[in-house]
Amino acid sequence: MTATAPGADEVRKRAFAFPRRHFLSVTDLDPVQVGELLDLAEGFVALNRQTTKKADLLKGRTLINLFFEASTRTQSSFELAGKRLGADVINMSPRASSIAKGETLVDTAVTLNAMQPDILVIRHGSSGAASLLAQKVSCSVINAGDGQHEHPSQALLDALSMRRAFGRLGGLTVAICGDVLHSRVARSNVALLTMLGAHVRVVGPPTLMPPDIARWGVEVHHHLKTGIAGADVVMMLRLQLERMQGALVPSMREYFRLWGLDREKLARAAGGVRVMHPGPMNRGVEIDSDVADDPQVSLIQDQVEMGVAMRMAILAAMAARLDNRGPL
Amino acid sequence: MTAQPMAFVGARLVDPESGYDGPGSLLISNGRIAEFTRGDEQGGLSDDIRQIRCEGALLCPGLVDLRVKTGEPGAEPKETLKSAARAAAAGGVTSIVVQPDTDPVIDDPAVVDFILRRARDIELVHVYPAGAATKGLEGEAMAELGLMREAGCVYVTNADRPVSDSRVMRRVLSYAQGLGILVAHRPADPWLTQCAGATESEFSGRLGLASAPVAAETIMLERDLALVELTGARFLVDQISAAAPLESLARAKARGLPILATASINHLSFNELDIGDYRTFCKLNPPLRGEDDRLALIEALARGLVDIVVSAHAPAQPEEKRLPFDEAAPGAIGLETLLPALLTLHHESRVPLGRLIHAVTMAPAQAIGLAAGRLTPGAPADLVLCDIEAPRLIDAAALISKSKNSPFDGRRLQGAVLMTLVDGRIVHEARP
Numbered sequence: 124m125t126a127t128a129p130g131a132d133e134v135r136k137r138a139f140a141f142p143r144r145h146f147l148s149v150t151d152l153d154p155v156q157v158g159e160l161l162d163l164a165e166g167f168v169a170l171n172r173q174t175t176k177k178a179d180l181l182k183g184r185t186l187i188n189l190f191f192e193a194s195t196r197t198q199s200s201f202e203l204a205g206k207r208l209g210a211d212v213i214n215m216s217p218r219a220s221s222i223a224k225g226e227t228l229v230d231t232a233v234t235l236n237a238m239q240p241d242i243l244v245i246r247h248g249s250s251g252a253a254s255l256l257a258q259k260v261s262c263s264v265i266n267a268g269d270g271q272h273e274h275p276s277q278a279l280l281d282a283l284s285m286r287r288a289f290g291r292l293g294g295l296t297v298a299i300c301g302d303v304l305h306s307r308v309a310r311s312n313v314a315l316l317t318m319l320g321a322h323v324r325v326v327g328p329p330t331l332m333p334p335d336i337a338r339w340g341v342e343v344h345h346h347l348k349t350g351i352a353g354a355d356v357v358m359m360l361r362l363q364l365e366r367m368q369g370a371l372v373p374s375m376r377e378y379f380r381l382w383g384l385d386r387e388k389l390a391r392a393a394g395g396v397r398v399m400h401p402g403p404m405n406r407g408v409e410i411d412s413d414v415a416d417d418p419q420v421s422l423i424q425d426q427v428e429m430g431v432a433m434r435m436a437i438l439a440a441m442a443a444r445l446d447n448r449g450p451l
Numbered sequence: 452m453t454a455q456p457m458a459f460v461g462a463r464l465v466d467p468e469s470g471y472d473g474p475g476s477l478l479i480s481n482g483r484i485a486e487f488t489r490g491d492e493q494g495g496l497s498d499d500i501r502q503i504r505c506e507g508a509l510l511c512p513g514l515v516d517l518r519v520k521t522g523e524p525g526a527e528p529k530e531t532l533k534s535a536a537r538a539a540a541a542g543g544v545t546s547i548v549v550q551p552d553t554d555p556v557i558d559d560p561a562v563v564d565f566i567l568r569r570a571r572d573i574e575l576v577h578v579y580p581a582g583a584a585t586k587g588l589e590g591e592a593m594a595e596l597g598l599m600r601e602a603g604c605v606y607v608t609n610a611d612r613p614v615s616d617s618r619v620m621r622r623v624l625s626y627a628q629g630l631g632i633l634v635a636h637r638p639a640d641p642w643l644t645q646c647a648g649a650t651e652s653e654f655s656g657r658l659g660l661a662s663a664p665v666a667a668e669t670i671m672l673e674r675d676l677a678l679v680e681l682t683g684a685r686f687l688v689d690q691i692s693a694a695a696p697l698e699s700l701a702r703a704k705a706r707g708l709p710i711l712a713t714a715s716i717n718h719l720s721f722n723e724l725d726i727g728d729y730r731t732f733c734k735l736n737p738p739l740r741g742e743d744d745r746l747a748l749i750e751a752l753a754r755g756l757v758d759i760v761v762s763a764h765a766p767a768q769p770e771e772k773r774l775p776f777d778e779a780a781p782g783a784i785g786l787e788t789l790l791p792a793l794l795t796l797h798h799e800s801r802v803p804l805g806r807l808i809h810a811v812t813m814a815p816a817q818a819i820g821l822a823a824g825r826l827t828p829g830a831p832a833d834l835v836l837c838d839i840e841a842p843r844l845i846d847a848a849a850l851i852s853k854s855k856n857s858p859f860d861g862r863r864l865q866g867a868v869l870m871t872l873v874d875g876r877i878v879h880e881a882r883p
Contacts, residue, residue: 229773249775250659251729270777271659307659333656334664 134166134178134439140447141440145257145264149275149315157319161283164429164436168287171207171432180439181210184241188214189232190267191247196402196430197267197277201244204434208442210241228252229259236260242441245269250307263441271305277401278311280433282319284425285356288397293320296393298344298351300326301360301382301409304333304371308401309360313339326350327360327382330371347382354392356422358399359384359410375408385411389420397422456480457875458496459836462505464489465805467512467813468825472805477510479832482874487826505836508869511808512824513545513576513833514790515815517606517635517713518689518761520782522853524565525554530766530853532566535786536575538851540879542787543835543868544762545576546816546823551583552610558583558594560602567603575878576871577833579605579819584623584634590614593623597630605819608635608689611736611781613671615641621678628684633818635687636675638696639737643667648777650693650723650738658729661777665693665744668737672696676703679710687818688712690763692737694747701756711818712756714748715763716792717783721745721858731772731779732858735763738781752810753802759818760810762789766854784852788859794839794866804839832875841867 139159143151152160170176186205190198198214205212215235226234228247235243242263245253250270257264268274286292297316303309303325316323317340324342325332337343344350351357362378372378389396398414399422406412415421457479464475464487471489478486478500496502516539522529532549539547549566551557557566563580570578582599584607586592596607607627613636614620620636627634640663647663649655655662672688676699679686691700691712700712717735722742726733733739751757765782772779785792793807816824823833847860871879 227770227774247775249777251777252775254728255773255775269659270775273659310657310659333653334651334662335653335656338653339657 134163134170134180138180138443139163139440140443141437144444146275146437146441147253147257147264147266148273149278149311149318151275154318157279157282157315160279160436160440161286163439164279164283164433167432167435168429171428176207177209178207179209181205181208181442184210184442184445185239186210186212186242186244186438187235187240188212189235189243189245190214191217191228192268194246194267196427197246200427200430200434201267203431204438208435208438210438229255232256232260236262241445242438263445265437265441268307270307271310272307273311274307275311276434276437277308278315279437280426280429281312281358281399281401282315283429283433284399284422285397287425287429288422289355292316294322295355296322296324296353297356297358298324298326298354299358299360300347300350300384302331302362303327303336303360304331305363306360312358313341317341324350324354328372347384347388348391351388352391354396356397356399357384357389357392361401361403362405362409364405364408379408383407383409383411384414386413389414396420399423399426401426456485456500457503458500459503459505459510461491461507462510462836463507464826465509465511465808466826467805467809468827470805477826477834479834479872479875482832482876484826484828484830484832487828509837509839511835511837512812512826513835513871513873514543514811515546515821515824516544516762516764516786516789516811517548517759517815517818518550518715519547519764519786520550520552520766522766523553523569524562528853529768532569532578533573533575534851534853535764536570536573536578538784538786539576540871540873541851541868543790543837543871544786545833545835545871545873546579546821547576547786548579548581548605548819550610551581551608552588552612556583556587557581557599558586558588560595560598563599563602563604576873577823579603581605581635582607584609584636585614585619588612590616590619593619593626596623596627596632600630600632606633606635606687609637611637613637613639613641617674617678620675621682624678624682624684624686628682631685633685633687635689637689637737638668638672638675638691640667640670643670646777648734648738648779648781649726650740652723652741654723658726663738665695665740668693669696669699672699676708676710679703679708680706683709686710690715690718690737690761691757692718692748693740693744697747697751697756704756711758711814713759713761714752714757715761716785716789717763717858718745719748719752719760719796720792725858726776729776731774731776732783732856732860734776734779734781735783736781749796749801753806755806758810759815760789760793760807762786766852767856768854772856782856783858784850784854784856786852787850788845788857788864790835790837790868791843791864791866792859795864797839798865832872834872835868836870838867838869840865843867
């Protein structure tokens with residue numbers, strides 16, 4: 124599956140124009156478009172492993188990272204992706220800006236928009252925040268996580284990691300385990316993986332499951348052991364520790380005992396099972412270090428690497444769309 | 452100020468008291484209804500009577516809206532009593548009951564007096580205050596229910612802040628029962644509804660919205676009904692919104708408890724899917740429910756289980772609404788769209804016209820002891836003349852309310868107010 128060291132020209136040949144002005148949800152794409160975007164990302168994986176990682180697909184473009192929530196992986200990978208593609212990138216974080224002075228989300232975005240950026244990457248703690256901004260600004264908006272709604276670039280990078288590990292996505296059994304209720308990663312992954320023909324299970328206590336989740340086209344399991352039985356991929360979700368206070372789960376040790384992933388429970392999954400986690404991990408809460416750090420099993424470091432390549436592909440596709448529009 | 456006598460001839464009269472729905476004419480003088488004549492014939496009218504040819508337009512009592520929020524005192528940029536009264540007049544609403552969650556809270560006879568004086572100066576529609584059931588709406592100490600009633604409060608309520616302490620609620624009901632005061636309460640379990648702006652469902656789960664199950668309403672309603680049974684207080688269920696609590700209501704009514712229930716026009720007109728792509732104008736309290744719940748509510752209105760329809764007018768400024776859904780203020784304006792939205796329900800053949808009119812005139816008037824809400828000679832000449840067929844595309848920006856947060860924006864409704872009269876005075880007249 125891995126392309127052999129193509130340069131930036133090789134990537135350019137695969138250029139795929141994003142079908143929409145904004146990227147807010149995985150449902151903005153159809154399965155064919157997802158395939159093309161993943162192919163494009165493969166090219167960037169190869170490019171990123173070279174000494175010279177630069178391509179000038181975003182030359183002259185400005186990218187603003189507007190992150191209202193703390194983020195290590197997503198923000199740095201969008202920043203790196205933008206820089207490797209030749210864009211000017213700035214990072215805005217709430218504490219350093221006038222948001223701390225009471226400026227509203229929309230006002231902040233409209234102000235930044237007046238500086239003529241081409242792409243605004245936003246993360247916000249409220250569901251629908253990216254969609255709200257997309258209605259108010261003229262640049263392209265990429266949703267880097269909105270509340271408990273979606274995190275589409277994460278689902279794409281997860282799909283890329285899985286496709287590289289298994290050579291396919293259709294027919295894989297993927298168990299998404301843990302706090303599905305509060306997880307935008309789970310929502311985007313369920314939507315994308317079911318769209319691509321994978322069998323998706325969600326596993327966790329009922330208090331951490333969204334209402335009527337059975338109608339999302341997934342199998343619902345409340346026991347980890349049965350939930351991951353025969354699974355090709357076990358995707359663990361981060362348990363936010365503040366959930367203990369809300370009477371959602373009783374304690375960390377009970378959670379780990381019943382829903383934490385360790386070697387023994389993992390033995391029930393299919394042979395060649397791969398373990399994923401969107402990070403940051405709570406070792407000893409949802410995942411045992413022994414499993415997380417085993418390179419034979421864990422795709423967690425691959426996910427981080429794929430994160431940069433996938434975001435380069437998304438940005439390149441966005442830029443291709445902007446270029447096709449021609450001079451206004 | 453008393454206007455010359457007027458005669459409305461050739462109208463379609465709908466009188467919720469007698470149940471009459473047919474052609475007729477109405478004579479008003481000295482601010483009151485003087486004569487009600489059925490049929491097409493009209494006697495000779497003396498020259499000093501102004502004659503208004505209705506040409507079959509609907510003439511019915513002016514609407515009585517039991518749940519209106521304004522921003523006065525405390526948040527005047529949202530809505531003043533005057534702007535609300537103008538909006539009401541334009542919407543055919545001739546009496547409004549303002550909610551106590553102002554700043555300061557209406558929990559004191561002096562604030563009641565302030566509202567009544569302001570309303571008197573405005574001289575448009577009747578404005579009645581609802582008093583707070585507990586001091587500062589805090590749900591802890593009982594407010595001065597008796598003094599507020601003497602000052603002019605028509606009922607007491609804790610507005611959007613349900614009383615979670617059952618002991619306090621019991622005492623409010625018990626005390627009010629002794630004085631014959633009507634108590635309204637929003638059935639919502641405050642723990643289950645914490646931060647929720649949507650109904651718990653597959654839809655809100657996919658959108659990732661903070662949500663509360665319908666059970667939050669059922670639980671609180673069942674508690675309230677049990678306390679009503681215990682105390683015998685007259686009770687008004689403030690905005691029932693779903694099928695399950697309607698069953699609780701039906702059982703309690705069958706037991707003969709002294710209860711009435713309201714539904715908001717929003718919950719009769721919209722369902723949760725109208726939230727669509729995080730439309731904050733559809734963020735309401737109680738939240739919009741599923742379509743099954745909406746249909747159950749319409750059916751309950753048609754058979755009289757739901758007694759009263761309210762606008763639940765709740766103005767909000769753009770800066771409160773132009774936010775991510777979970778952070779946006781709940782509520783929608785509704786005074787000007789209440790009647791056309793009701794008529795649209797009628798045109799969709801859901802509810803007979805007489806039943807709808809009853810739910811916004813006589814039923815609310817009786818609940819709070821007003822003589823209005825009927826076309827009986829001697830009753831106040833609070834009237835609305837309305838073309839029930841006229842199509843209307845709602846443009847929120849063109850509404851009179853100072854706030855424009857109407858979920859009906861862009862909707863096509865049927866029905867237009869031609870003229871509104873309060874005590875025989877024309878307070879609104881549509882330009883021809």
